Amino acid sequence: MPRTGDLNISAISFDVDATLIDTDRVIMRSMQSVRDELILCVPGGRAQDLSVEQMWYIRDQVEKGFTGNLRDYDEIRKRSFIKMLDHVGHTGPDISTRLNEVYLKHRYEEIEPYGDVVPALNALGPHFKLGLLSNGNNYPEYFGLAERFDFAIFAQDIGIEKPDPRTFQIAARRAGCDLDQLLHVGDSLETDVEGAQAVGVRAVWLNREGKPNDSGIKPDYEIALLTELPALLGID
16 A cells, blocks of 8 residues: 655544544443433333344434434434333333433443554654544543644534535644645545545545445545554654
């Protein structure tokens, strides 16, 4: 794979979810805690029969209602818990707020970066401006990296989501560089790679699980670990 050292890259933006943090793992564990609380609060077999996978399906169905709009993950989650209570036949006082509290407690106490994140940032930080460009709501202070980035852009704060080209344009402005001096790293071929390339930003596909790419989207670079980035960028 060719190195990017001669491409005049001055800044790197990172996606967050499934790039810097294992969001799905933490969410599923947090959902399990919600299920445990639901069984305590709602006696009966229907609550006990509700699996974490079914809870996640309900959550996904709620999110589909936000298609085409900027997704408000806090609102999606709250509506999901209300639907889960309805699913198990709960007719008593509304306990969705309590379920949300349980979820958030575990969600943010257990979240942490992948093992390759800090070593990669340590190597890249002295040479590039580093930033975040995310459609999610996991701010760096939630996973112990609040001071590691020069800029952080979240869809819910700017009112638009990747792959909207304006998100990458904002990232370049915040980094103080031209679009062709920005390198974007993310796990999604559609939102990260194709979105970045549409405005002339080079894109690295982080393919942690070695998934086949049959999308027709061709990333500029593909890596399996973030610790591959320094060598890719010409840093020994």
